[in-house]
Each structure stands twice: as C-alpha cells, then as structure tokens.
Amino acid sequence: MFNNATNASWTNCTEQSNTVYVTVYTLVFIIGLILNLFALVIFFCHTKSRSHTTVYMTNLALADLILVCALPIRIYKYLGFEVKQHICEISGLILLANMYGSILLLTCISLDRCLAVCFPLSSRVREGRKKAPLVCLGIWMLTIGASLPMYLAKKTNNSIKQDNCFGSFPQYAVQTTALISTLTVGFGMPLVIMALSSCGLVRAISKSTAAQTPDLVNSRRIHRMVSTNMAIFLVCFLPYHILLMMLHFYRNHIESMPCAMLYAYRYSLMLACLNATLDPLAYYFTTETFRKNVDIDAVWRMWPLNNLSSDENSRSRAALNT
Structure with a gap:
C-alpha cells in the first residue's frame, strides 16, 4: 500500500498562501447558502404546483x-x-x-424536461415521471451508500496514514474499482444522458410549430439555456474527474508525483463546489418553469421596502414580463 515516506512526499507540497482557497470557498459558502435557502423557501412556501421537475429541483437545492x-x-x-x-x-x-447527488439530480432534471417535451402524450412517460420522489430517495441512498466505504476504509485500514487534513492523497477514490464506478455511474453516464436529453430537447423544440412563433416559444432562449447548463456541468465537474484519472496512475508511486498535480486537484475540487452557486442561477431563476410556478407577488412582498409601493411595482413587473 502506501508508506509514510511517500505520504510525506505528498504532504510536503504546500503552497505559500491559502488565500485563493479561503476566498473562493468563502464566496461559494455565502452565495450558495443565500441562493439555495431562497430557492427552498420558494419551492416550499410560494410554489403554486408541485411538478415533477420541482421535486428534483427541491432536492437539488437541498443537496447544494x-x-x-x-x-x-x-x-x-x-x-x-x-x-x-x-x-x-x-x-x-x-x-x-452531495456533489454526486447534485450531478445525478441535474441529470434527472434534464431528462425530465426532455421526456415532458418529446413525449407529452405518452401515458408510460407520465407514469414514470410521477416516480420523481422515489428517484430522489434512490439518489440519496446511492450517494450516501457509495461514499461511506471511503470513510470506513480510512477508519479500518491502518496502512493508510492520513495526517494532512484536505491535503492528503485520495487513496480510496483513485483505486481501480472505485474510480471505474465513479467515472461510469457518478459522471460518465450522467454526462451522456444530459447530452442526449439536451439534444433531444433542442431538436423537439426546433421541430415544433410553436417554435415558429416567437410569441409562444423563444427557441433561441431555450437553446441558450441548454448550452449554458451543459457548459456549467462540464466546467464544474469534468476537471475533477480528469484529475482523478491522472492521480490513478500515480497511486503506487506518489513520491514521483509533481506538486503541480496536487494544486490542480485542489483547484478542480473548488470548481466542483462552485456548481452549488451556479445551480440556482442556471436551473431556477433563468428557466420559464420556475417563473411560471412561483408566485412573484408573494416573493416580492418578502422584501419590506417594497410593501410601500406594491401596486406600482406590480405594474412595472407586468410590463417587464410581457
């Protein structure tokens, strides 16, 4: 396995300053906390209908x-x-x-949108979409159950010495079995499903007669939404999984690993965490579904300063939404 000498060679790769980590993680914490709490308040208190997509979004906000x-x-x-x-x-x-929970929930949201648009009259699809709560429960069980072995391995295997908090080599994650599971179930399959769902959604919208009428469907906006969602998914999660594959080849000779690999691994993990702040923006506040299901007036009245001129503000918001 790994001896103390190789472990020491890894932990000796220390950067001069942790300012970047502190700054980025602080911003992610503050912004992610505010946006996801706000999203949960919207979904639980001010959502007019509990659609299947809303179930996935609520669980996504909770995971983030x-x-x-x-x-x-x-x-x-x-x-x-x-x-x-x-x-x-x-x-x-x-x-x-929760990172992999977010990946799977984002995949479910993309697939649910695609099925709803491409097969609106299919009774089998409608029945399948009704199982959204069970799917979310399965995702929680899968992600927690798949992550526990990594924690238990550290507690029971005395040959793995972990004495560098957040800086040690991810021994369990880069083992062959764990890595294959991560790259297939945790990232590869969700990526393929998201890509196919996005292409199917764009194709269905482009061929629909409603898309020919800008007043009914803004197809350009839908294309932009789909491409933005895919870009966020790739930017946040692809670097981390690429780094895991690269670390896999160093798992038996850590002493020869360049320190730059450690820094890249840490930065890729920061990018993955950044997704928690981008999910509310990309999937909640920029989608037509979210705005149609939210009682805008109730949300607006949550801000005390707006109570004094609610009538004027309502007229202004109505004009902006036309």
Missing part, C-alpha cells in the same frame, strides 16, 4: 445547501487553524456525497 454547509470547516483549516482528522473526513464525505 448541505454541500456548502460543509465548506466552513475547509475555510477554517485553510486559515491555518487545526481541525481534528475525523472532522476532516466527515466533511469530505458530506462534500463528495
């Missing part, structure tokens, strides 16, 4: 919220304070479990 709540421990550590090893491990477990 849990993810960002694990970030303060990383911020505290990168500020130079000591953090107990088991707390680091639990924080890492929460982050990874």
Whole structure:
C-alpha cells in the first residue's frame, strides 16, 4: 500500500498562501447558502404546483445547501487553524456525497424536461415521471451508500496514514474499482444522458410549430439555456474527474508525483463546489418553469421596502414580463 515516506512526499507540497482557497470557498459558502435557502423557501412556501421537475429541483437545492454547509470547516483549516482528522473526513464525505447527488439530480432534471417535451402524450412517460420522489430517495441512498466505504476504509485500514487534513492523497477514490464506478455511474453516464436529453430537447423544440412563433416559444432562449447548463456541468465537474484519472496512475508511486498535480486537484475540487452557486442561477431563476410556478407577488412582498409601493411595482413587473 502506501508508506509514510511517500505520504510525506505528498504532504510536503504546500503552497505559500491559502488565500485563493479561503476566498473562493468563502464566496461559494455565502452565495450558495443565500441562493439555495431562497430557492427552498420558494419551492416550499410560494410554489403554486408541485411538478415533477420541482421535486428534483427541491432536492437539488437541498443537496447544494448541505454541500456548502460543509465548506466552513475547509475555510477554517485553510486559515491555518487545526481541525481534528475525523472532522476532516466527515466533511469530505458530506462534500463528495452531495456533489454526486447534485450531478445525478441535474441529470434527472434534464431528462425530465426532455421526456415532458418529446413525449407529452405518452401515458408510460407520465407514469414514470410521477416516480420523481422515489428517484430522489434512490439518489440519496446511492450517494450516501457509495461514499461511506471511503470513510470506513480510512477508519479500518491502518496502512493508510492520513495526517494532512484536505491535503492528503485520495487513496480510496483513485483505486481501480472505485474510480471505474465513479467515472461510469457518478459522471460518465450522467454526462451522456444530459447530452442526449439536451439534444433531444433542442431538436423537439426546433421541430415544433410553436417554435415558429416567437410569441409562444423563444427557441433561441431555450437553446441558450441548454448550452449554458451543459457548459456549467462540464466546467464544474469534468476537471475533477480528469484529475482523478491522472492521480490513478500515480497511486503506487506518489513520491514521483509533481506538486503541480496536487494544486490542480485542489483547484478542480473548488470548481466542483462552485456548481452549488451556479445551480440556482442556471436551473431556477433563468428557466420559464420556475417563473411560471412561483408566485412573484408573494416573493416580492418578502422584501419590506417594497410593501410601500406594491401596486406600482406590480405594474412595472407586468410590463417587464410581457
């Protein structure tokens, strides 16, 4: 397995400053906390209908919220304070479990949109979409169950020495079996499904008669939404999984690994966490479904300063939405 010498060679790769990590994780925590809490308030209190897509979005907001709540421990550590090893491990477990939960939920949202548009009259599709709560439950069970072995392996295998919080080599994640599962079930299959669903959605919209009438369907806006969602997915999650594959080839000779690999791995993990702040913007506030299902007036009245001129503001918002 790995000895103390190779582990030491890895942990000696320390950067001069942790300012970038502290800054990025702090921004992700603050922005992600605000946006995802706001989204949950909207979904639970001000949503007019509980559609199947809304079920996935609610679970996505919850997964992203849990993810960002694990970030303060990383911020505290990168500020130079000591953090107990088991707390680091639990924080890492929460982050990874909810990161893959977000990936699978984003895939379900994309597939649900595609099925709803491409097969609107299929009774089998309608019955399948009604199982959204069960699908979400399965995703939670899968991500938590798949992440637990990594934590348990650290606790039971004495040959793996972990003494560098958030900086140690991800031994379990780059093992062949775990890596294959991660790249196929955790990232590869969701990526393929998202790509096919996006292409199917764009094709169905382009061929529909409603798309020929800009007043009914803004096809350009839908294309932009689909491409933005795919771009965010790739930018946030592709670098992390590429780095895992690269680390896999160094798993038996860590002493020869360049320190730049460590820095790239850490930065790729930051990009993956950044998705928690982009999900609300890309999937909630820029989609027609979200705006149609949200009681805008109720949300607007949540802000005290707007109560004084609600009538004028309502007229202004109506003009902007036409």
